[in-house]
Amino acid sequence: MGVRLTRKDAFVDTALLQFIFPFSIKDGLRDELREELLERGYQPFTLEDRSLEDAYYGEGYRVSHQHLERYYLPFTGSILFPDRHSASAFQRLSRVIEEGYELSLGERSISFCVQSVDVVICPFDLGFITTRVSIEEKLPYSLVLEFADRFRDLEDINSRDEHTSVRRGEENYGQMEEFIFKKVAPGIMPYLGTTDLDEAYYETLPYFVDERMFVLMFCRFAEGFAIDSIDMYRALHLDGMNENGEPVIGSSNPDFIKRYCDQHVYDRWSPGTVYGANEHTFCCLTTTEGRRERELAGEMYGELYYGLLLCLFHKIVLLKLSSNYSTIRLEYDRPTVEKLIRSITNLSAKYYFLEIASQLKGKELFKMIRRSFGIHELYIEVKETLGELYDYQDRTDAKTQNYLLMLLTLYTVIGGIYGMNQVIEDLDGQIDWRAMLKYSLFEHIALFVTLSGLVIGFVLAVVVTKKWLSDYIRRRNS
Known part of the structure; x- marks a missing residue:
């Protein structure tokens, strides 16, 4: 339950958001999904094609492919930016949309533009759908947070979501799930794996983390605004407004807020620019303008976006492997056991890197993200699982x-x-x-x-x- 804030709400001059939905691909259908996307006008993303540097991010924003390549260590870059189609690497396919919509929050509507969409096909039958959105008007900070919180809810899970819809002319989408899979990224639903939902009562999509999308958020305030721990805490938890339209925050304890921000906030360039990350949000709040603002936004679209994808990939694959271990029957599922051993070994040898970026900023940010995701603990658990599987296999073989x-x-x-x-x-x-x-x-x-x-x-x-x-x-x- 949110606590009403008495402080005056600041206005956000620029709000750029990316919503990431992880999904499971049906076994053996990765190539078919890629062909489907190509037929629907998606374009494979490669660093070699410099014309794509400003194709997907809206007017005035670009991602330098040269900087993107240098940002990551070579073995990481070979996974994120393959120079050819490879099932063992990330395959990003993107499509320009640039269409304006309105998000209805009940009594209030917010205009926004869907700039583009990515579908990233990954190893281990995992995929990501990234929807890039920019808010077309100057809004109070609370309203931007409320927009992000409502948009990320794919399904109506409470009474508040029942009043949320996306509209454009005669088009009306009552749920974000409907908007994403019918308008933004149509044709993907038949390829979604649903094997993990056999025992689910309410979920209708194969979520790995929760029933919401992950949020990347870039907000620029007017120069001179002092970004404090309350602003960061609200951004990380997307604490927007209550039913009366008043700003809220999810904690009333200043000491708790400070301790939380000490763990989840990267304030090297505070108070002008501050980064934060937790299990469902990665944000950059800044007051810089002009060229520096565009550079920071480009990093959120480029270098930091890919690093976050890799961290999400690690977390979800580790969760998937842990889930598979908990459901197999060791005495009867020997092929499954062997497949699980190969998967864990493959992840450890080819995809799990302690160091991702070559630059200090990236190293520190990704370390904070990995800590927020609890990736190291998951990895230790999976490695212990691998040892148990090897012991079981040795005993059975003997x-x-x-x-x-x-x-x-x-x-x-x-x-x-x-x-x-x-x-x-x-x-x-x-x-x-x-x-x-x-x-x-x-x-x-x-x-x-x-x-x-x-x-x-x-x-x-x-x-x-x-x-x-x-x-x-x-x-x-x-």
Whole structure:
């Protein structure tokens, strides 16, 4: 419950927002999704194409591809900015929209423009939809926060959301989910994986974090405005207005607000520019104008956007692997266990980096974001899971090999010493099947052991070959 603020609300001269929705892609449909997006006019994003530097961010804003490449370490850049289509890297496809809409909050409407949309296809069957929005008017800070909070709610989960809608002429979208998947990014819904929702009662989309989108927010106040801990706390929690249209904040304890900001705020350039991050918001509040403002906004669209995507990717994949471990049945799902081991090993070897950026600002910011997401704790848990899976697999393999060795030993002893001496002469050359009718009981046993041993050897050879081919195919596709 928010606490009403008595201080006067400041006005925001520039408000640029990006809303990120993570989703699961149905198994094996990543390439089909990419082809669908290309047919719908999406363009693959590459650093080589310099014409894209100012294509998706609105008038006056651009992202330097040269700076973007230098911002990240080489092994990170190869994942974020592949020079060709690769299933093992991030594949960003973007589309320009530049259409104006109104967000109705009940008694008040806010004009905004959807600049563009990204669909980023990632390894581990994960994807992100990023909707870039700019608010077209100068608004009080509380109203900007309320806009962001309402926009990020994909589904109506409380009475307040029931009064929220997006309008443009005759078009009217009662839920943000409807607006995103029917207008902004149509055609994606058939590719959304829903396997994680078998036991869900209320959710209709495969969320990994919660039922809301993640928010990147850039706000510029008038020069001379002093950004304080209350402004940052409200930004991180998107504390906008109450039912009466009054500014609110989610805490009444100044000491708590200060302690929270000490952990979640990066104030190296305070009071002119301050960054903050928590589990659902990453924001930059500034009072700088002109060229410096455009540079900061470009970083939020470029360098910091990609770093945040990578942090979200780490968190969601780790959550997904932890969830998969909690649902498998070790005794019966051996292929699933092996797939989970490969996935954890693959993530650890290729995608999990402690250092992401080459510049100090990026290192410190991403370290704060990772700490806010709890990524390191999740990674330690997954690594412990990997150790448990290896121990289980070693015990199971040892037990299986013992049983197999015992069976083969019995067949070798009986078939080699007893069976081969009893019936081997009748099985040599032209087989006289009529002679077998005169066999004694022990000779029939020897014949059975000999023939069944041959069958078992053939079956084992087929099983081993099939398993090897299956493992080879899975390694190629992973």
